[in-house]
Amino acid sequence: MSGKIVELTVNGRTVEEIVDPMEPLQSVLRNKLGNMATKTGCKQGGCGSCTVLVDGEPIVSCLLPAEAAVGTEITTLEGITPDDGLAPVQEAFRDHFAMQCGYCTPGMIMTAEALLERNPDPSRAEIEDAISGNVCRCTGYDPIVDAIEAASESMNGQGDDGA
Amino acid sequence: MTIEAYYRPETLEEALDLSAEYRSSLDIISGGTIAMPAINEGKTFPARVMDIRDLDLDFVESSNGERTLGATLTLTGVLEKIDEPFLRDAARHTGGWSIRNMGTVGGNLFSPPPLGDFAVALLALDAEIEVQQRDEQRWISLSEFYAGPKSTAIEADELVTAVRLPPIDGDTTYTKYTRSQEPARAIVTVAVNLERQDGVVETVRIALNGAGPHPVRMHEAEDILEGERLERDAIERAAEAAAEGADPPEDAIASAWYRRKMIRHHLSNALCELRNQEETK
Secondary structure (H helix, E strand, O other): OOOEEEEEEEOOEEEEEEEOOOOEHHHHHHHHOOOOOOOOOOOOOOOOOOEEEEOOEEEEHHHOEHHHHOOOEEEOHHHHOOOOOOOHHHHHHHHOOOOOOOOOHHHHHHHHHHHHHHOOOOOHHHHHHHHHHOOOOOOOOHHHHHHHHHHHHHHOOOOOOOO | OOOOEEEOOOOHHHHHHHHHHHHHHEEEEOOOOOHHHHHHHOOOOOOEEEEOOOOOOOOEEEEOOEEEEEOOOEHHHHHHHOOOHHHHHHHHOOOOHHHHHHOEHHHHOOOOOOOOOOHHHHHHOOOEEEEEEOOEEEEEEHHHHEEEOOEEOOOOOOEEEEEEEOOOOOEEEEEEEEOOOOOOOEEEEEEEEEEEEOOEEEEEEEEEEOOOOOOEEOHHHHHHHOOOEOOHHHHHHHHHHHHHHOOOOOOOOOOHHHHHHHHHHHHHHHHHHHHHOOOOO
């Protein structure tokens, strides 16, 4: 075995882990570091369920060798969830029933976080475009777009009337 | 089987030394969006992998209308650093957001069909690529680079380091046709760069993706159009020639038969679109 100890910064904490050559970040995050929100999906970069942020950019962690993430700031869903509740995007997903089986949800939320960070007031078309690489087989996407729209409103201090 | 080593060189010298030493037993990745799916799937087990993302090749340089794009420039980088609509269109249609954050200009040249929706635009612009090995640096045209199915004109110890684009003259159009909403694999992607003089086609480059083992130029269709006006008859003959000359891949998305039909249809549409555009001097 040619495993190697690497230092990764995940959700602000620096951890050491043994990784194999070309082992995807997804597998390290989920199977070794216990960040269970980072789902194992298609492993082809096609479904988006393993989306995490690397230095604030959404990437599919199944296609990033873990070693290539050394020296970056990795953020998973666990990292945006407050200790005592939910982040605004998570609240909005719950309120708008933007999930059924929930498998795509962490990836969707990470993409939504990255979008709202860059564009606090996106149009529906911009939201659809941003999440186009995240596949959801349950909701038909409308509730997800509603939720992200509502999250942007609540984060900008406008009330969400639940519409 | 396991992969023995993962190298992450920080200088071009180091990278070229590694490729000289290990040659074809070394797989090269920059964004990972082509190699990683195959490795995850267990389809390939390269002995060694070299990741060139740290080589500072993510630049864009412009001089006298000529642009040089570094091989590890991501597609997101293209959208951030280049304002040319044709190139932006191509970058925009290559993968979703997270894939564009990872996939690179150099890597896209090596995409298996029907991927390579950025490379097809580069082919329509008659791009040249910079190839380096330890003792030598050379430029070859992208048409020469594509040597056949799964084969390129570069040696095992060579690295693609940049893509150079001449100034873009005349009119361009880019169309990607997919079965479902993008991001999705192309059924066919059409990229055309055409120059006219008083309505008569002087030069035209038609590049198609989904029409062969890699992005391909349709020389026969180009020959039909040159010296002609963009009128219905010439357009139809060119589109027909492209469909006949194509050797489309067959996959779960489309049969070769269907791709051929769509080549004719979408090339004809692209040319009609150019006909309806005012000629750019």
